[in-house]
Amino acid sequence: MKMQGLWKKAAMPVLAAVMVLSAAAVPAESYFTTYVTAQGGYTLQLHDVEIIPHEQVQTNVKNISVENTGNIDCYVRARAVSGGEVPVSYAGAGWFDGGDGYWYYDGVVEPGATSGVLQATITLPMGTEEKPIPEGTTVNVVVVTEGAKVFKDDEGTPKPNGPAYEGWALKAQEG
Secondary structure (H helix, E strand, O other): OHHHHHHHHHHHHHHHHHHHHHHHHHOOOOOOOOOOOOOOOOOOOOOOOOEEEEEEEEEOOEEEEEOOOOOOOEEEEEEOOOOOOEEEEOOOEEEEOOOOOOEOOOOOOOOOOOOEEEEEEEEEOOOOOOOOOOOOOOOOOOEEEEEEOEEOOOOOOEEEOOOOOHHHHOOEEEE
């Protein structure tokens, strides 16, 4: 008898707790579904900067110009990379040194237009008696050109090109 009395005493609080909890439970049975149809469409056109560098070589000078083959106005910049011991000097109307290794074309290059010419001149170092520079020595000079979309201020004036120009900070993302 003692066991049955113990069960009855323990069962009463448990039964009371179950009743309270079941009363607090809100029925949550529902099922929602819908569908949507769409009509029409919108053509999305991306405006990309597309440039083609042009190089003409004359002895120790590369004449560099950049053609805009894209469909929007762009700014361009360029630099020439050579061996570490071969210095490169630059000159060209409309080009300025950005101080970051690039030369910037000051004007806007419109679609179908070409920038002015930037001359990259290499100077071979002087040889020594122990190590003369052989006649006919060639130096590989790689030209790097980049283009960036022209951003305009609220009045429609193009923002100036240069190392601080916001268009050079934009990077393409994969994926």
